[in-house]
């Protein structure tokens with residue numbers, strides 16, 4: 232019997248997420264900054280790259296296994312950390328279960344809705360993500376907490392410029408779900424009965440707290456309290472990042488790099504990985520698509536640390552293009568959030584399966600037995616595509 236909950240593309244997961252979620256939640260999840268130039272370019276750039284498939288002498292089986300920051304993964308797709316609330320009652324725990332079921336690692340945002348202990352119980356291959364937020368004592372306490380919970384690596388995200396005003400409007404996000412919020416949100420939630428039923432069945436409402444931003448002895452802060460602390464923190468220096476690497480004493484990835492000179496500095500401070508990213512089009516608008524900036528960064532530092540590509544991945548062939556241009560793996564954001572909204576854990580598994588199937592199909596087309604055989608010659612790159620920033 233056909234399974235009506237199954238979807239065959241990430242585009243369909245997005246349509247279902249849009250149908251299922253209240254308008255404000257869907258809009259928070261779409262995010263993007265200013266005119267959405269970077270958001271659009273992230274997607275369009277993959278479409279500008281082409282393939283030259285072969286017809287015979289193809290391998291009957293194709294291997295996708297690799298590793299990121301020392302973690303073996305069954306295919307080159309990792310969950311990017313996202314701090315987003317109220318998408319699904321099981322939140323990041325459902326995402327972690329899905330990632331574990333499909334043999335991959337998970338980035339957990341410090342602005343996520345579920346405590347790290349629950350996420351690691353569902354997927355021991357969890358990297359904890361922090362922003363440069365609060366005093367060094369506070370950061371050290373949060374890192375210590377994540378490490379004792381069992382996080383296998385740290386992601387430090389540095390490409391947020393507080394430039395989130397967007398031309399299509401930002402949703403109103405309440406501090407907590409109180410009487411006022413129920414009145415404000417009631418009408419849009421009432422229009423989404425499946426979403427409402429899911430939360431009613433779970434026996435709790437979204438509490439909009441950020442449990443991984445807790446400090447010893449304090450209550451769980453709200454999203455806005457944590458955001459306020461972040462806004463008041465002076466930006467990090469490279470010396471600060473060297474401190475983070477020492478303090479964590481394990482693999483650290485710097486997320487949000489788009490320039491060759493920054494990639495080299497990440498090597499200097501001891502990072503084990505970098506994520507070439509513009510925060511999914513949420514950094515200053517006009518930052519180029521990471522896939523365009525990838526190749527020069529890989530050429531400069533790819534032999535010294537793991538370079539992953541983050542932003543705009545919607546299909547398996549996008550993953551193959553990124554790996555061919557030198558990424559060890561990709562991180563995905565919205566794609567799995569749409570899967571989660573559409574169908575919980577099974578929806579995230581569905582998205583991962585869509586990507587794995589697409590990678591296999593592209594490898595077959597190109598006649599490659601493994602993702603490790605891919606190289607830049609496997610993609611058709613138009614003139615002017617590559618952006619060597621800060622080289």
Ligand SMILES: Cc1cc2nc3c(=O)[nH]c(=O)nc-3n(C[C@H](O)[C@H](O)[C@H](O)COP(=O)(O)O)c2cc1C
Nearest residue numbers: 260311312313314340388510511542543563564565
């Ligand atoms: C709703 C939303 C929330 C996000 N929250 C975080 C976060 O808390 N920490 C972080 O490092 N990146 C965050 N990101 C960025 C993602 O990790 C990732 O870089 C981005 O989504 C990649 O682009 P894609 O959505 O096109 O895959 C967020 C992105 C979205 C869309």
